[in-house]
Amino acid sequence: MNGIQIYQNNSVAFQVSITTNLSIVLSGFTPVMAISFLTGTTEITGTTIVNGITTFTVPNEVNDQTPYVYTYEIFIQNQTDNYTIIQDSYCILPSLLN
Numbered sequence: 001m002n003g004i005q006i007y008q009n010n011s012v013a014f015q016v017s018i019t020t021n022l023s024i025v026l027s028g029f030t031p032v033m034a035i036s037f038l039t040g041t042t043e044i045t046g047t048t049i050v051n052g053i054t055t056f057t058v059p060n061e062v063n064d065q066t067p068y069v070y071t072y073e074i075f076i077q078n079q080t081d082n083y084t085i086i087q088d089s090y091c092i093l094p095s096l097l098n
Contacts, residue, residue: 003089004072009064010095013057016074018049018085026052029076029083035062035090036071049076067094 006012018026031046031054042062046054056074072090076083 001088002086003091005091005093006058006063007093007095008067009060009097011058011060011063013055015053015055016046016085018052018054018076020083024081024083026076029078029081031056031074031076031085033058034073034075036073037065038068038070039065046074063092065092067092 004012004014016031018031020026026049029049031049033044033046033056035042035044035058044056044058044062046056048054068091070090070092071087073087074085076085
């Protein structure tokens with residue numbers, strides 16, 4: 001389970017370790033996180049993959065959503081290919097400050 005929980009209107013940053021059993025060179029791929037909200041999908045580009053690690057920063061304005069359990073997906077892409085790394089829940093929790 002790789003679910004993410006975040007309080008409404010908060011930001012979050014996290015590192016993702018990307019491994020594959022395919023014979024591909026990760027340095028040629030861009031890491032992307034897509035979060036599917038009720039109002040549409042938001043995509044966030046991760047940092048350059050170094051030694052199989054990338055970092056995603058989700059700003060607080062992205063998490064300005066109704067508290068709910070949404071879905072996120074992290075994938076890598078280049079000009080010709082897309083590979084899904086993980087898909088799981090993205091839970092926005094109600095904040096007492098909102």
